[in-house]
Structure formats: C-alpha cells, structure tokens
Amino acid sequence: MKVDPYKKNAKLYDTFIGPLTSGLRALGMKMFPPREGMAVLDVGCGTGIHLELYQKAGCNVYGIDQSPSMLQVARNRLGK
Template structure:
C-alpha cells in the first residue's frame, strides 16, 4: 500500500495552505468561469478546495488523488456534489473525452520530472474537443524586488519541510522553467497565461493543438 505522505496533517492542511492558494484559485475562476452542467476534473484534488469553487454553479465535478487522508477531507467538504476516486494521475481510471475543464493545481512541481509530461498527455486524453486544461503552480520568476523574493524564500522553506524528494522535484521544476517549459515540450498550446503580482505563481490555460 502506498504511504500516505499527507496523512498526518490532512485535517489541518487547509488552514496552513489555503489562505495563500485561494488568491490564485479565485483568479482561475475569472480565467475559466463556471457554467452549469459542464464536466470538471481536478487532478490531485487534495482536500477538494478547487472543486468546491465550481460546486455552486451546478458543474459536474470529479476529483482524483492518490492520498486517502486528503480524499477523506474532500468527501467531508463536498459530500455528494463530487465523484471522488483514488488513482494515479499518469493512468486515471476515467473515460476519454469526458471533461470540459481539467485543473491541475500545485501538483506538477511535486512529481518526478519524467512523470509530468505523462500526466499532461493523460489529461489530453480525458479532455473533450474544445476543452481546456488549467495548470496552477509555482513560477520561476523573475520575482518582484522585495516581496517576490520574500515569497520565494517562504515557498522554498515550505518545500524543504516536505522532505528531500519533494524539495528535489520542486528544484528541478523551477530550474527547468516551470510550466512554460513543460507546455513548450508538449502537443498542447497556450490559450492564456497569468503570472501573480510578485512572480512566484502562475496559471496557464492550455488546449490541444
């Protein structure tokens, strides 16, 4: 059985990380506004916070994660509003061409480098014609002079605290150019990009070519 790396703090994960993450999530709502009855998949859904933003609009919600403790929190948060399942993002047990929007939020930087393009390819398989993939993650800069560097340092400390492997993947993600480089090497094209005020996070809305 896979070790649940977030099991010990899943119950208070939202209090630690959501205040900062919500700022970017709210921007994502303006980039891809919810519409009634569209199908949305959140890959690495964690505690369900991303899906919760689309619940009121009457979207059909699906979340997948490989961490049971995080999914347990998501189930408490979302109830029957979402279909939640355990699964590997590189081989998702879902039908092809099913979703209008697939979100991947602060997930890719955690992964081994060779898995990131595999996840994007799998997302493309699940996307409806004309659908979109919305990626949110850390950005390699440039950072604003003072606050950007402070935020970048805080993020590094947070990633270090998650363990050597986690931090190693984060360092590789930033050093290799983040989302920009990953998309450039994929059969996907950029629809819209947003970089946060201090340059430490970004949103990329992408589609199949």
C-alpha cells in the same frame, strides 16, 4: 506499501495552505469560468477546495488524488 504523506495533516491542510492559494482559486475561476452543468475534473484535488467553488456554481465535479486522507476530506467537503 504506499505511504500517505498527508495522513497526519489532511484535516489541517486548508488551515495553513488555504490562505496561500486563494489567489490561485480566483485566477482559476477567471480563466475557466463555471457554467451550470459543466463537468470539472481536478487531478490532484487534495481537499477539494477548488472543486467546492465549481460545485457551488452548479458544476458536476470530479477529483482524484494520490492521498486517501486528502480524498476523504474532499468527499466530506463535497458531500460525496
């Protein structure tokens, strides 16, 4: 039986962790600048907060995560 450690707090995760990782998101966009139509895979995508930036820039985004709860938040965020 697999345990989903984020089941209880997936919806609130970005509220607390989002501000702490904003610098990482900016660095990621600088190191890997988005291009229209570029494919982006985020392994351990969590809530999809990083993928959202690339999607808004016209990239095709894909994410995987071990937590079904976090993936559901990502799907809702990305409209998938």
